[in-house]
Amino acid sequence: MKRRDLLAAAALAALPLSSAFAADYPSRPIQMIVPWGAGGGTDAVARIMASVMQEDLGVPVNVVNRTGGSGVVGHSAIATAKPDGYTLGLATVEIAMLHWQGLTELTYKDYDILALVNQDPAGLMVAEDSPFTTAGELLDAIKSNPPGTYKGSGTAQGGIWHIALAGWMLDEGLAPDQVTWVPSQGSASGITDMVAGGVDLVPSSLAEGTAMLDAGRIRALASMSKERQDAFPDVPTLKEAVGSDWTMSVWRGVFAPKGLPEDVKARLTEAVKAAYDSPEYQEFMAGRGLGTIWVPGDEADAFIAASDADFGKVMKAAGLGDD
């Protein structure tokens, strides 16, 4: 550790001479921007990524939280940084959503994508004292009561879990606002509010409800994914529960500003891959119930393009897009 610090310091001192040559990359600390707050799921993924990557790259990778504006502030900071490989960011699914709401001009095309490293499906959770024990019962009640009888929460207005719920309602032939959305700062406050009796359901990822699920204070009724999740084998998919094909998930990846030099991009991709494959990363993610996927940069464009188009359709249909 000591010796590496010394090396880093020496590298820093030599900086003015060497920074023009990408061959020496990396020669100084790298900054990783997180568009969400410290302590959340994105922050957790970024911090474990950063701490494993710095072992490989030999320079510190510092996590900087640039929060606010539903993620616009942080995502803009990543895109507008100098594409020299010294500023990276952990971008999230919102980059495929925000531009549909007219909140930013940015899209995934404004980045060099190194890889997607995490994916978590939406879930469906109710409080332990809720009358509903299956997704089917809940859906029947939602259908047979007037719109707005039931309330859901778990993210901001137009956020990923809101879209997950609205999309499911559309898939069932209901109005997207059949269940009234109550905006919250995040899934943790949405779940707490549900336990306090404030709302009826929270469609956030099951990983975000782990502690309350273990404590027996909430019940997971379904996972909005094609297959059951490894961490929650007893929770049926939406297809199994109510026959709906609707799926929705949040994904996160390591992004860089557009225009990285090729050799820098190759070196970073290698470091991200090594970090992803490391036991530290895999154990950490499993410990928090977070899902892992590996979508390398060249495939990520197609993956995100599909996701982006889906959001456009649902958000327009749900009246959440910018007209």
Add this chain to the structure above:
Amino acid sequence: MSVYLDAFSLVLQPQVLMVIFLSAGFGMFVGAIPGLTATMATALLVPLTFFMDPLPAIAAIVTATGMAIFAGDIAGGLLRMPGTPASAAYVEDAYRMTRSGRGAEALGACLFFSVIGGITGTIVLSLAAPQLAEIALKFSSFEYFWLVLLGLSCAVFVSPGPPVLGLVSLFIGLTAALVGMNNPTAEPRFTFGSIELLAGIQLVPAMIGLFALSEVLRYYVHPTGSTRTPPVKGSILRVQLGNLRRYPLQAMRGSLLGTAIGALPGAGADIAAWISYAVSKKFSKTPEKFGTGHVEGLVEAGSSNNGAISGAWIPALVFGIPGDSITAIVIGVLYVKGLNPGPTIFLTNPQMIYAVFIVFLIANLMMLPLGWLAIRTAGTILSVPQRILMPIILVFCITGAFAINNSLAGVLIMLAFGVIGFVLEENGIPLAPAILGLVLGPMLEDNFVTSMIKADGDFLAFFERPIAAGLGIAAIAVWTLPLILRLVRGSQRNGEAT
């Protein structure tokens, strides 16, 4: 009993004690630099904790944050730069005490009563965490709306001078809180196309500007006769025993109320410190001295905000619900270490939980000598003449405002709020309510709007839940009681006259 012995043997390892000691120094260092916060200290420690055993990992975070929060009070007392919104409640008293030569006593009180609050909070945590967490879980947006309103009302009524000036200050803070898109509809408001402003007015730069920069401006506009602040001399801790003997009830009340408010996931040290300061003033024999360099409010609010920090661990350990940004990070660390928070942690891993409580106690006790050292060291900067000190403060203001987010926007916000703070003070308007308005404005709006959505627009729903009704009546009483009392007295007097 054997659980306690196991816990002690876990803690009394050289490695654990070493980690506690080093992170204490680290926390003290980070906290003492204006603009660097306890949350930042925690975030910086997290990558290191990945390579530690569970107990030292948690010990490092607990110790560093406790120290950092206290160290923030040092800059508050000496330079009028509150480290956290919580310490803004009593920064005026602490700063005025320093200016009148009682700096050692003021900072000593911050230190000593922080320790008392922290220890009381830990004892409550170890005895009643599961029960308290049950109560905390009953709080929904209705209850939080009233609690926030209560906190804001307290800020208006405790500020020195007529309440109407406090109200003016509060509304300036609330107006600034409208900026950005952190509102329930996520629509950008008053951002003028700036991406930085989408995140709203950054709190720490605003706070540094309002309090510290305004002081620098005032120095250059009205150069005072005395060019030197009285040095921080005299006893730091010995006088605190006298303060404890004089205000035992205040210290206890502050610690317990702070712990209770801290246990609520949606409320924390900020609201706790303000409500405690208000309670202290309300029941004080000398309420007129508050805000002029009086130690009583410092005793109660200082105990309260540290109690709240311990209290925040209650929902975090029992339900994995973060009470503040620090416990949010800690919950992440707990998961990494396989110590999944939840009620079962008290059954499956009791020795670990008790070991964490012991770490809390050690960390709090270690604060006394280290804090003493920090006060002595920091005190020497005050022996510098003001004409040299003021430019140094200005440099601190700028670097602090920049460091919080590594962005120039922070510096601009700091400068703007410095001018606002200067203008306000020139007109006798207190600054502190503006800060609380800025912190709690978004919470007030969020909880109001989400409650109205849940209630389908029916305002009476704010009184339907028992706890909400109680808090609502209290909040309304804070505003109407003085009026009613005056009316009653007035009519009695009229009755006597006729």
